[in-house]
Amino acid sequence: EPFPVKLIAVLKNSVASTCRIWNLYGPAETTLVATYHVIALTPEMRNIPIGRLLPGYQCVIVDEFSQPVTVGEVGELLVGGVGVFAGYLGRNDLTDKALVDINGQLFYRTGDLVRLDNDGLLYYVGRKDHQIKLRGQRLEPGEIERCVLEASSLITSCVVVKWGDDHLVAYVQSDEISEKELRKHCESHLPSYMVPSLFTVLKQLPLNANGKVDRQLLPTPDFSTLLSSSSSDVNYDQSAEPNNELEARIHSLWCELLGLTRIPTTASIFSVGGHSLLLMQLYHRYKTMFDFDTQTLTMAQLFKHASIVDHARLLAQSLNVEEYRREQWLPLSITQGRLSFAQERIFLDEQVRLMSKDKNVYAVPLVYRLSCVLSRLSISRLRRALHSLVTKHSILRTKISTDTNGDLIQTVLA
CATH class of the missing domain: 3.30.300.30 (ANL, C-terminal domain)
Incomplete structure (x- = not known):
């Protein structure tokens, strides 16, 4: 079971001040205790770690494909070492599912999801089957x-x-x-x-x-309370109804995508059952309905201002622009420019789904072992080959940032 932060205050009031509180973790299959942590409560602490492994134990954290995860990623905890059991008596079928051989050593699949932080502490996240x-x-x-x-x-x-x-x-x-x-x-x-x-x-x-x-x-x-709760927040008076043709068209589209008959125009799409993928779908429907320039209205703006009234205002501003930016052929020597629509979509999706700065879903660390049969590996030639690859493909040395107007831009590094 996870150790609630609230429980610490209860324990501190029940024991002597000299007592130390330990958080111990371990399934019965690993002889009860496999990790330990001495709890030192701090005001900013939100989660209690299960700590580090006891001497004689090893662990591996793997993803759904049984591949090791990186620091900060969530994966299933596999425990090996002196305390791991030999199997379930008379149930070879269960034993085969529970134990896995890694480099000649048995590891037990705990079914528990954990993550490892930069200090080497394990944190219990939940059960894999949940x-x-x-x-x-x-x-x-x-x-x-x-x-x-x-x-x-x-x-x-x-x-x-x-x-x-x-x-x-x-x-x-x-x-x-x-x-x-x-x-x-x-x-x-x-x-x-x-x-x-x-x-x-x-x-x-x-x-x-x-x-x-x-x-x-x-x-x-x-x-049904999803809509009623949103309505009560805005008292659902006339101000929550569409006030013009543009708001009415947007309201109709929202109702179609959300499967509702009535939505307050001041309610956030996220408060009436919407989500990031539906908002992306909404953006494409807007593009089809109103044929606006994607440079004048981005998905980031729709995420930030997520009500019908807000969307109507943003669309009106976009449609009232007298001169649209025209697509131009850009010289190959250009080193800075706006992101493409596809790049903006991927970047925004990552920001929405992966808020933690410790995770970057598009940076995949890989380690390769190189060996040569007939001759020694030339490090200098390998370095030159990698350098040539990065020089040829500018996207491999491109960074994404925001300009003074808050627009996403890409810059090719020298």
Whole structure:
């Protein structure tokens, strides 16, 4: 089980000040304890690490393809060493699934998702079998659950599950907490794609015989409240209705894509069930409907200003530009210019989905071992070959930045 930060305060009030609090981790298959960490609570601490390996143990963190992950990435923890069990008695089928041979040593597949930080500390993220894939993006419910628990001391438990293809639902155990408070907290601490579509507050979450939350008994969420909650936030008066033909056309398009009949024009698309991929789809529909210049309206602007009123204003500004920029043939010697539409889309998608600065999905570190059969490897020739490759293909030495107007530009380095 993860170690909640709230539990530390409870323990500190229950034990002598000289006592040290340890966080120990390990499945029964690794003889109970495989990692340890002495907890030193600091004000900015949000997660308690499971720490480092005990002497005699080794670990490997792998992705879904059983390939080692890099620092900061989430993967399944494999534990090897002196405490790993030999197998399940009389169940060779389970043993074959649980144990894996790596370079002649047995490792146990824990099924636990962890990440390693730059200090060499392991952090428990959640269970592999609870991992969610939403709109092509893998999510860790444990991260969202921890964020919800931090919203208020009145929350005693939380479970995040996926409903259908497009919705995350957070079930919260509390006596006094509003969905509005929970949403506001999550929106300020999580990327938009990780904020649950719906928060369901219960006095008691259903438990199974082992005292764990029984996900099969969780009540079916009422998605009709998505629109009603958005309407109540703006009191759904006449100001929330389309005021002109442009807003009406945008409102109709939103209703079509979201499967709704009525949407407040001042509500954010993310508060009525929208997400980043749907917003990209919306951008392409706008382009078809209004035939605007992509240089005058970008997806980044739609993300930042995400209501019907905002989109109508941005489209009006784009359509009222008297002289559109024309596509021009650029000389091969040019070293700086705006990003192409495809580059902007990829860059923006990365910013939305991967907010952490520790991750860069398009930088894939690889290590190759080179060997020569008939002669020695010439380092100088290899260096010249790599240099020629980078010189020939300018994209390999191109950086992306923003100019003084906030537009994305690419610059070829010398």
